Amino acid sequence: MAGYNDRHSARRGQGDRQAKSEFATQKDQLIYGKHPVLEAIRSGKSIDKLFLQRKGHSGDETWQEIVHLSNQFEIPTQYVPVQKLNKLCRNNHQGVVAFASLIPYYSVEDVLSSAYESGEPPLFLILDQVTDVRNFGSIARSAACGGAHGIIVPAKGSAAINAEAIKTSAGALNDIPVCKVRFLIDSIEYLQSNGLQVVASTLDESLPVQELDLTIPTAIIMGSEDKGVSPKYLEAANQAFRIPMSGKVDSYNVSVASGIVLYEALRQRMALGS
Numbered sequence: 001m002a003g004y005n006d007r008h009s010a011r012r013g014q015g016d017r018q019a020k021s022e023f024a025t026q027k028d029q030l031i032y033g034k035h036p037v038l039e040a041i042r043s044g045k046s047i048d049k050l051f052l053q054r055k056g057h058s059g060d061e062t063w064q065e066i067v068h069l070s071n072q073f074e075i076p077t078q079y080v081p082v083q084k085l086n087k088l089c090r091n092n093h094q095g096v097v098a099f100a101s102l103i104p105y106y107s108v109e110d111v112l113s114s115a116y117e118s119g120e121p122p123l124f125l126i127l128d129q130v131t132d133v134r135n136f137g138s139i140a141r142s143a144a145c146g147g148a149h150g151i152i153v154p155a156k157g158s159a160a161i162n163a164e165a166i167k168t169s170a171g172a173l174n175d176i177p178v179c180k181v182r183f184l185i186d187s188i189e190y191l192q193s194n195g196l197q198v199v200a201s202t203l204d205e206s207l208p209v210q211e212l213d214l215t216i217p218t219a220i221i222m223g224s225e226d227k228g229v230s231p232k233y234l235e236a237a238n239q240a241f242r243i244p245m246s247g248k249v250d251s252y253n254v255s256v257a258s259g260i261v262l263y264e265a266l267r268q269r270m271a272l273g274s
Helices: 004-029 034-041 063-070 082-088 108-117 133-145 164-167 184-193 231-236 255-272
Strands: 030-032 049-054 079-080 096-100 123-128 150-154 178-181 197-202 218-223 239-240
Touching: 030 034, 034 049, 034 063, 034 096, 049 063, 049 082, 063 079, 079 082, 108 123, 108 150, 108 178, 108 184, 123 133, 123 184, 123 255, 133 150, 133 164, 133 255, 150 184, 150 255, 178 184, 184 197, 184 231, 197 231, 218 231, 218 255
Parallel strands: 049 079, 123 150, 123 218, 150 178, 197 218, 197 239
Antiparallel strands: 030 096, 049 096
């Protein structure tokens, strides 16, 4: 069996390859320079990340407008040293580098309205701290197959929706609406105020998932594999649930767990309609 150092080196090597792969997939998303980035934001283009040079531009009007609009549109923004920008872009970036999204983002309000208008009980998936790109892609695929109307993710602390995520989703991320929000708690409360029950996955002795009524308007919160659903979201949920398991492994992979819950929702809804 490999020793700790071997395993550590393997994980580090895998992380380096993933970082290089992610950067490679983002090259086509790269926008740099003050005016190109400003025009992209003005035009309504979805921006995944915005990197601004930490010092030296505070008196520039174009710079100030970029900062203003990034706050207005809640674009995830980091202030970084120029060395970081130089690594991201070898060209004259003028202290501004952005990565455009490969997919459009939708508002929770619009997706919910569309779901109700379709005559179907809304079904949302809320992802808390799910940061692995391939897990996210797999979850999106299951969500599309399971009849979910939308996926809600936080603007910070979520997996990048890059080419690898889209590939893993088998293209589902081009079809299922993704809502990127500033605060998940606001979306949870909004959905509850509009008639949805919010249920959250746990590993404790809560209600088995098959005993939930998933035929009614529902939002399902799934958490990261290492931390699970955050306590504040568990507290805000209407009901916690668990997926029954046997054997020595203590939990499912989050993408597998999401697929199980989505299938249960689909099964119940198809049975109701038969």
